[in-house]
Amino acid sequence: MSIRKLFSRRFLASAVTVPLVAGSLVFVTPGVAEAVTCGQSWSNKDPGWGTGTHSAESPYTVPLHSGMYGDCRVTSRVSTGIKLWYHCYRRNSYGNTWTHVRIDGTDWKGWVWDEYLNDGGSYYPC
Incomplete structure (x- = not known):
């Protein structure tokens, strides 16, 4: 050859x-990372409450988000130990559960990642 x-x-x-x-x-x-959707619906099904324990950013505050993803806008920060009234929870597309809460004594509401709640968050699905 x-x-x-x-x-x-x-x-x-x-x-x-x-x-x-x-x-x-x-x-x-x-x-490509999937798009995050914020502002999910919720309903007040849970009579229970809990407190924030910590967050990745601070051992003294817990962020409330506009949706059930870490990339959703932080609407406020709550000091750990403050009573948070639970409404319900949802699981996002990453498999993480988030609880919709209201800060005791206020009308401020938002989503908190269940890892940041002292008892793991709500047991009532939205």
């Missing part, structure tokens, strides 16, 4: 293999 034919076959094999491998990488790479 001549060198020219051998080179041509190797070149053709490489020319076919490279696009196949490159094309498969598109399917292997992770997708």
